[in-house]
Amino acid sequence: MxxxxxxxxxxxxxxxxxxxxxxxxxxxxxxxxxxxxxxxxxxxxxxxxxxxxxxxxxxxxxxxxxxxxxxxxxxxxxxxxxxxxxxxxxxxxxxxxxxxxxxxxxxxxxxxxxxxxxxxxxxxxxxxxxxxxxxxxxxxxxxxxxxxxxxxxxxxxxxxxxxxxxxxxxxxxxxxxxxxxxxxxxxxxxxxxxxxxxxxxxxxxxxxxxxxxxxxxxxxxxxxxxxxxxxxxxxxxxxxxxxxxxxxxxxxxxxxxxxxxxxxxxxxxxxxxxxxxxxxxxxxxxxxxxxxxxxxxxxxxxxxxxxxxxxxxxxxxxxxxxxxxxxxxxxxxxxxxIDGISPRQLPDVEPRMRLSGLEALTVSPESNFINVGERTNVAGSPRFAKMIREGRFEDALSVARQQVENGAQIIDVNMDEGMLDSEEAMLTFLNLIAAESDIARVPIMIDSSKWSVLEIGLQCVQGKGIVNSISLKEGEEQFLEQASLIRRYGAAVVVMAFDEIGQADTFERKIEVCERSYKLLTEKVGFPPEDIIFDPNVLTVATGMDEHNDYAVAFIEATRWIKQNLPGAKVSGGVSNVSFSFRGNNPVREAMHSAFLYHGIQAGLDMGIVNAGQLAVYEEIPKDLLKQVEDVLLNRHPEATERLITFAQTVKGEEKSQAEIAAWREEPVEKRLSHALIKGLVEHIDQDTAEALEKYGRPLSVIEGPLMDGMNIVGDLFGEGKMFLPQVVKSARVMKKAVAYLLPYLEAEKAKSPQKEAGRVLMATVKGDVHDIGKNIVGVVLNCNGYVVEDMGVMVPANRILEKAKEFKADMIGLSGLITPSLDEMMHVAKEMDRLEFKLPLLIGGATTSKAHTAVKIANHYNGPVLHVLDASKAVGVVRDLMSDKRRPAFLDKNEQDQQTLRESHALRGSKPLKTIEESRQNRTRIDWTNHSTLKPDFIGTKTLNNFPLEDLVPYIDWSPFFHAWEMRGRYPAILDDAIVGSKARELFEDAQKQLKDIVLNRRFTARAVYGFFPAVSTGDDIVVYQDADRSKALTTFHTLRQQIHKPDGQFNHALADFIAPQESGVEDYIGMFAVTTGHGADEHASEFLKDHDDYSSIMAKALADRLAEAFAECLHERVRNEWGYGKKEQLDNEALIREKYQGIRPAPGYPACPDHTEKQLLWEVLDVENQTGMKLTESCAMWPAASVSGLYFSHPQSKYFAVGKINKDQIKDYANRKSISVDDAEKWLSPWLNY
Missing domain, CATH: 3.20.20.330 (Homocysteine-binding-like domain)
Known part of the structure; x- marks a missing residue:
């Protein structure tokens, strides 16, 4: 002792x-x-x-x-x-x-x-x-x-x-x-x-x-x-x-x-x-x-x-x-x-459920619903049970693999069957999964009613899994003992709503059992709340017994109660149980599962055990079937079950269409290929390429002969301004398809006579950024000109870019980004290239980049060449000069001289004299609040719009930016009659209309939005937002920045907070906020075209998604002005809407009036954006999907758009203090606006 x-x-x-x-x-x-x-x-x-x-x-x-x-x-x-x-x-x-x-x-x-x-x-x-x-x-x-x-x-x-x-x-x-x-x-x-x-x-x-x-x-x-x-x-x-x-x-x-x-x-x-x-x-x-x-x-x-x-x-x-x-x-x-170097400061990490297989899965308030695959369960899948009973574990693995491929983020494994040695079966199957990296990448939910099986499972899983489940069925002592062991094994836990009395079936019993379990786990075991998952029992509805009709409603309401009253806890459920009465009728079951999930998720359901490959999309359930299903689930009336059974017999499907032939088909194969390339026609390309291969004998001869002849014509026409970017992209689609056809033949010849490459270009959108339309266009144009392009996609960290550059043997690296934080990430890549002694040229492009910023902020971090590339029209010339031994030295010398001139001019210009922040506040926007009567919105809180009709957005599209994306300058509709680009603009517009029609008719994209109105007051340069009308509980505080530029008399130094009534005025004012997206489905739709080597249609799809997102923002703003009351007398056509000839503004974080992207995080919290719309923020606060818009609504007649412009350190320090962040962080997020 x-x-x-x-x-x-x-x-x-x-x-x-x-x-x-x-x-x-x-x-x-x-x-x-x-x-x-x-x-x-x-x-x-x-x-x-x-x-x-x-x-x-x-x-x-x-x-x-x-x-x-x-x-x-x-x-x-x-x-x-x-x-x-x-x-x-x-x-x-x-x-x-x-x-x-x-x-x-x-x-x-x-x-x-x-x-x-x-x-x-x-x-x-x-x-x-x-x-x-x-x-x-x-x-x-x-x-x-x-x-x-x-x-x-x-x-x-x-x-x-x-x-x-x-x-x-x-x-x-x-x-x-x-x-x-x-x-x-x-x-x-x-x-x-x-x-x-x-x-x-x-x-x-x-x-x-x-x-x-x-x-x-x-x-x-x-x-x-x-x-x-x-x-x-x-x-x-x-x-x-x-x-x-x-x-x-x-x-x-x-x-x-x-x-x-x-x-x-x-x-x-x-x-x-x-x-x-x-x-x-x-x-x-x-x-x-x-x-x-x-x-x-x-x-x-x-x-x-x-x-x-x-x-x-x-x-x-x-x-x-x-x-x-x-x-x-x-x-x-x-x-x-290391003498004198301070130790690392420990980061503040939010308590989250953090699971893992070979890869991590973090469940946060912003996470979408987590799908738990249910088919690796002998109790729920007769097919899987048969495989396990017969010892066909390899076949059983294919079931698990299919679940992961179909989107399951966790797989539930259950071996509880009377004729099985459940412990041995669990041990064998989990050990086999560990050898399959494509399955083992997701966390495992170990599912059994026997503790011995659960413990065997816990001893097999190297990641952090979930135990499903324990309960109070056998009393508190066993419950606490098992929970303590689960915690020591390092797993999260599912707790069933079951106690000594039995299964909780009503709302009151569910919440009683869950609350008791939560207190025991958190207070006696020390179990982290974020690792507790409640299953309040999904029970079967429509059994013919009246007392069962409320089972789904009880589950949904219990879910809502748990999320509101048991902080940190998650909610899950076995979704398929709800539809068991309709077994054998898969269309009805799938619709029931989808509708049940939809309402469960609205109530806060975090995850569910579902068959990930057999879920109907809620928005795509036929309205008549959906009504019958929801009548049953929500217990709307006594006849709901009978009506659904009758209606289920009517569920049917559809069929599709076909194409045409043209006169040019009679020409020789060379002319047909050239015609197809110039016109962007793909219908007969495989047939014509095969004929050319037969005639020329070698695949390289076809590529270097008729195909390159056609592409050279395309290049000449593009260089002369007689062909425009949309057509070049179409031509690339044709070329890609032809090369894809020839690829097997090329591979066979590769060792003897490899194709000469013009150069190798590695491209990536930097970490934290999801925008890639411009980069994709540059890649296509470079491809057309014989360069080998490796596009790493979006959100790519520096270390992966540089590893890939070595592996790919790149001749140069191109970085792209749209949002301002991407500029810092580009600087980081440049620093890493310098540290690792790269010498490759670094090309910088994207909407936020500029020649000056590249010269002043990026080039000085890298010892190799750094070049700014304005757009696709300039890319080929830049790359061509870099790849030319003859032209490269003079080209780089001129680039360095130009950058040095920009740096000197920037240094000479120095910082502009600005007002102090206090002086600027003295010149805030003058608004007479005593004579202003604010209008109260129709509701306080939020509304969600799911599957908003795409056809309703089309009239709101502003087409001018669409043409700009394709590097065709001019305003719509005048561009259609432009003497130079008019005919090609009309052709592009017609293609856009065709694809837009398909997108709308076939619901290729899903439009979702969440918006809301809240009481608000301004305090200085901040806007305090309240939860409800009595203004007793603050939800959040938005922080705005103020102009510091010297203004002539009578002109104000604006901040957005000026347009909300100050606290001392006593005026009851309101603020609105919104987040909209039309991007769900856009990447997938665009990828389908890429599988068919169709870059043109792929880029078109993303460009249209962007236009629809902006149209949705405009459409919703019009609706908001009506619901708020100040826009009810508007009589505006689309041109007037585009030119914002209405009262009020909708500034977006990251834009000139509100340049700090991190303010989006507050908006995401208040509106619960991720759960309501599926939109996410990257670590750089870029919105995903890329086709998304978010911002604030201001209603005051004097509210206006403005640019904050350059700001001094006094405001940065003040801003950092108000936001409770470091000055370094504030400077990082606002670096383009710093006046020092």
């Missing part, structure tokens, strides 16, 4: 000291033990000593044994590291557990070796603290990953087999951890984690030890990633998935070690530092292995330390050390290099 008390007191004291130290500076961990032992050149006899001189196996290499046979060697290594500056030394116990020691036949020595390893380190630490009493030395008990893996099969013939079980690992780790603590360790570190399931077993053992010993022990985790250029560990998990898998453990720190060295670890540690709200550690290898070097590794202390210092400078680190190949010299230089 005394030893335990001493350990408890020592650990408690050390933990407090270490926690304080972590707040003050970066803490140093030691370097490699194995490297230092190798330097000692010990013999077999050194390892054996007297005690093991007759051992039957070779013992050299069993480093942990040296704790017993040569303890002075280990003690001296510890002292060397402490004297070099290490604060924490790790015990020489990496393999001191029975699993690894079995290789030497020394399993029985596990506890002794762990104990002695900790004792030797403790002696060294105590000796050092006598030498340096001002320093505290900490002993970390090192726990390695063992030599076995619980997640990976070692038998290729039997992928479900494992060399070790979870419980065997727990037993081995428990014995090791106990020896370490008893031997004198201050903390425990589970390190070099290559299999997350092994580490979960280690932490399970540590937490059991903590429970048994009765006091807390600090725990650290350190993962290793061994594949260069990959963000996945050995078993396939991403960084975020790993963190989600272990964040249930009460860790002191999390980090990375080993791997391939500092260079390869950099992007991984950057990602982890942004995820974990606890200290982050890193101790990489000293580069790559090199047996010719003294340490066996490539990085010397002099090359190692500066690379790690970069990470400290970046603010990513709290603890730092070295792994394989590092020595006391490495640690000494590390200490010197």
């Amino acid at each position: 005394d030893a335990i008390k001493d350990s408890r007191d020592r650990i408690k004291h050390r933990e407090a000291t270490l926690s304080k130290l972590l707040r003050e500076r970066i803490v140093l961990i030691d370097g490699a033990m194995g490297t230092m032992i190798q330097k000692c050149k010990l013999s077999e006899e050194d390892f054996r000593g007297d005690r093991f001189k007759d051992w039957e196996k070779d013992l050299k290499g069993n480093n942990d044994l040296l704790n017993l046979t040569r303890p002075e060697v280990i003690r001296n290594i510890h002292l060397e590291y402490l004297r070099a500056g290490a604060d924490i030394i790790e015990t020489n116990t990496f393999n001191a557990q029975a699993v690894s020691l079995a290789d030497y036949g020394m399993e029985s020595l596990a506890h002794e070796l762990a104990h002695s390893g900790a004792s030797v380190a403790r002696e060294a630490a105590d000796l050092f603290m006598k030498e340096c009493p001002e320093r505290t030395a900490f002993v970390a008990g090192a726990i390695g990953p063992t030599t076995k893996t619980a997640s990976v099969a070692t038998d290729n013939e039997n992928p479900a087999a494992r060399d070790i079980t979870y419980n065997q690992l727990v037993d081995a780790y428990y014995e090791q951890a106990r020896g370490l603590v008893e031997g004198g360790a201050d903390l425990l570190i589970v390190e070099t984690i290559f299999d997350t399931l092994n580490s979960k077993a280690a932490f399970f053992a540590c937490e059991k030890l903590i429970e048994d010993m009765g006091f807390s022990i600090p725990l650290m985790a350190s993962v290793t990633f061994i594949q260069a250029g990959s963000n996945r560990g050995m078993t396939g998990q991403t960084v975020e998935a790993f963190w989600n898998s272990i964040n249930h453990v009460p860790l002191l720190s999390v980090g990375m070690n080993c791997a391939l060295g500092p260079k390869e670890m950099r992007p991984l540690i950057e990602e982890l530092a942004g995820l974990a709200p606890i200290p982050v550690s890193v101790y990489p290898n000293a580069g790559l292995p090199d047996p010719l070097l003294p340490t066996g590794f490539s990085e010397t202390p002099e090359t190692f330390a500066p690379k790690i210092r970069e990470w400290a400078d970046a603010g990513w680190l709290n603890l730092l050390g070295g792994c394989c190949g590092t020595t006391p010299d490495h640690i000494k230089l590390l200490k010197e290099s």
